[in-house]
Amino acid sequence: MIRINIIGSGNMAWFLADSFAKTDVSISGICSRNKEQGQLLADACNANFVNDVAGLDDNADISFIALRDDAIALVVNQLKTTSIVAHCSGMLSMDALSAHKDRAVFYPLQTITKNDLPNASHIPICLEASNTETLRIVESLADKISHHVHFINSEQRQYYHLAAVMVNNFTNHLYVLADDLLTKQNLSFDLLKPLISETARKACISKPLNNQTGPAKRDDRNTIKKHLNLLNQNKELKELYEKITQSIFKLHQQDEI
């Protein structure tokens, strides 16, 4: 039986604990500076809670560092284990763990919030390891929770993380701005929900370039002008509208030349 430690008690730590608790993997210890959240997570997955990495079981097969990038560096040097150390960051190079001979990256490409944990089985897990035996072990772990395991090096992973920010953070920000725009007019964001779902569905079944519609693509300046007029009291959104509209226009203008 593989035994793991999880360092952290945030969204990623909850996701790992929740996912592995459904398998034959044993969660040995949870370590967190946040005693309340750490204890809660440890209770939820029948693990020991410790407040300091020095208290973690040295015999665990792998320690997952599920912390923010800047916190990972601090913890790495405190970890005295000789077994595998893995981080779950999209942007941090595997080299950040170079104090450990057997090191790995275990990066689930998904937006994760602990109050609404996603099912891991459809989530791409991006793996990288410092040697073949370490890779074999992290792969066997990833296979236990997901059907979509990929070998991705640190540079490739950075591009996936950047693309993920674009399709999640940026897209969600557009939802936020649309919600705000409608709310100020006493209109309901609910009416946009079927459109939001359909937009995502289409991107998953056909190339996004072929799904593009709208005034910017067809250079419908009359509609764009009307939209900008509606945004006269909203300088911030107006500038963003202009910037994205220009970007769509340029891309599709290039297509036609």
Added chain:
Amino acid sequence: MIRINIIGSGNMAWFLADSFAKTDVSISGICSRNKEQGQLLADACNANFVNDVAGLDDNADISFIALRDDAIALVVNQLKTTSIVAHCSGMLSMDALSAHKDRAVFYPLQTITKNDLPNASHIPICLEASNTETLRIVESLADKISHHVHFINSEQRQYYHLAAVMVNNFTNHLYVLADDLLTKQNLSFDLLKPLISETARKACISKPLNNQTGPAKRDDRNTIKKHLNLLNQNKELKELYEKITQSIFKLHQQDEI
């Protein structure tokens, strides 16, 4: 039995024909300048095809103008019917039909492509009419195809259209740019699909503001700097990244003050 005419043979015309063909509404005529597409659509819904609005059945209860905004104005003046005339535009005021006493707007808030027609039942239909009796008739038509019928005036509809452009056109453009970014690195857009689906799913069940994550929200300048470095060869996307990042940052900075 209600009888309708449809003017146009583009995405919206196909959507209306497909949706009403499943009800007890009779599609009397299809009118299009595009003979090939118009005939194809007429054949698909057992309607007569005409190439000129003068050839349409004057006794139909309602004529839907499913054309681009700039083409609607041209057709309005050629239509000699005394029954209801409705357009399907998001931005055009109902006044554009003022040559007709019984006029209406019938605007399905959805992205529609004729090769992959959406099921109308979950699509919000935004209605407006020049008088009570006209509204009653267009409402009874909308009820036949959708469970989500809303009374929305021309000004409100413009805000919905603008918000729709943001959550569909702009969002899809981000998918296009992410696809392009990954393709240039020989990486696969497929890995983003679970994230795209989850981002949309979350927006439909909880307030987008509460779903926001990522480097811009938490002011993680180190990650933002790394992302911008990856975009050094892509001036257009780099500027767009900076603009959206600033917008997210400002919004969430305001929250914390």
